[in-house]
Amino acid sequence: MLSQIAPDEDLVFFRPHEFIARESEQPAGLYHMLEGWACRYRTLSDGRRQITALYLPGDYCEPHWALGRMPSQPIVALTNVRAKRVPCQVPSGALADHQPSFWKSLVDGCERQANWLVTLGRRTALERLSHLLLELFERMRQSGLAYGQQCALPLTQMDIADLTGLTPVHVNRTLQTMRTKGLVELQSKWLRIPDVAALRQAAAISQADAVI
């Protein structure tokens, strides 16, 4: 009984590169991200890697587990991560008030994936990077973690390459093009978007579309 209500009982921490979940291993619970970033990915036998999801503060990692699934792709922390662990089931009982954010997390994740399929399948390098930076800024903003037109972005260019399906070298070159055009300022893990409308145009997103 006591263990059920002790608040720090379910607080967990991860260090960068530490596994939060391994493929086909029952996770210890569902993680409600409080701080830090994590990602889901797959590595092919020859080393090619693709990141398939990014978990930011406020996200559930990973809603599917509550529907009786095991992780089909590993998840690692990208930064220091602080999270609340909750039982691997759809929030109910005392946690029932979490239901809305749980379902939102699940469906948002699905829709983001559908959008990324379009980006990876049909957009150019410049469009992919624009799309990624817009999405991340918007997600940070919605979590109250953006300050004006800037926010933290704790990814290396290699992480960005694995997100966008490009090589690190090409990410670097394209980022420089974008800086030259005044589309973004990105340095030392900090992102600034001087003109959101211009970046949206570069992302080949019609003004009407949602970013996330």
Place this chain on the structure above:
Amino acid sequence: MLSQIAPDEDLVFFRPHEFIARESEQPAGLYHMLEGWACRYRTLSDGRRQITALYLPGDYCEPHWALGRMPSQPIVALTNVRAKRVPCQVPSGALADHQPSFWKSLVDGCERQANWLVTLGRRTALERLSHLLLELFERMRQSGLAYGQQCALPLTQMDIADLTGLTPVHVNRTLQTMRTKGLVELQSKWLRIPDVAALRQAAAISQADAVI
């Protein structure tokens, strides 16, 4: 009362190219596919198109709608489609026996998308086509619609291009390479896979991985 139990009341049909759902328009219901194929897609302003989901017999189109979402991408029939329309909510009451297949459809769709992110982001044309054909064959097989090592595949090369993020021309050339190598036989909307193991290898899928 009567209308609730009349069995053909909820049977609906669509013709090729007919919209099953439009972006941001409340759909008439959830469609449980009985026969035929449909797809979800997005078109960019300059005409580039990416298909983001394929609905085959047995699939729910589209589980998200039951969780209070509107379609974020349009859905059209690719062939003649016969489907059962059910209310836009998680199956309950008299339909409660559909719950397992409903949740499975939802999570399977998510996992397929995650796999496709890897394919679009990191795999070559030959690997993408191999992956697509394997997935489709496996899904048809699980629905009892495969015969030995063959099944129907009612897609044009242009559809395949929009699924794999390639151009129709390149799909054509790559398909010929695959035919030459004896990896597939594909003609007049009919697919035959002489050697599944060989095709899996071509898809850069380790033998342990699931296809879908």
Place this chain on the structure above:
DNA sequence: CGAGAATTTGAATCTCTTCAATCTGCGTGG
């Protein structure tokens, strides 16, 4: 301050795209 990680730069190469033309299969109508 030193060492490893991350970023930047250059040159050559390759995969895939683009544009254009031709060929094939098939249903319709004369």
Place this chain on the structure above:
DNA sequence: CCACGCAGATTGAAGAGATTCAAATTCTCG
């Protein structure tokens, strides 16, 4: 029954975007 028309499939040649490999530079942190 054959001609026509059209969508889909096929082929060729040239070009663009991204990759690869290698090396140099800068950053970050212990």
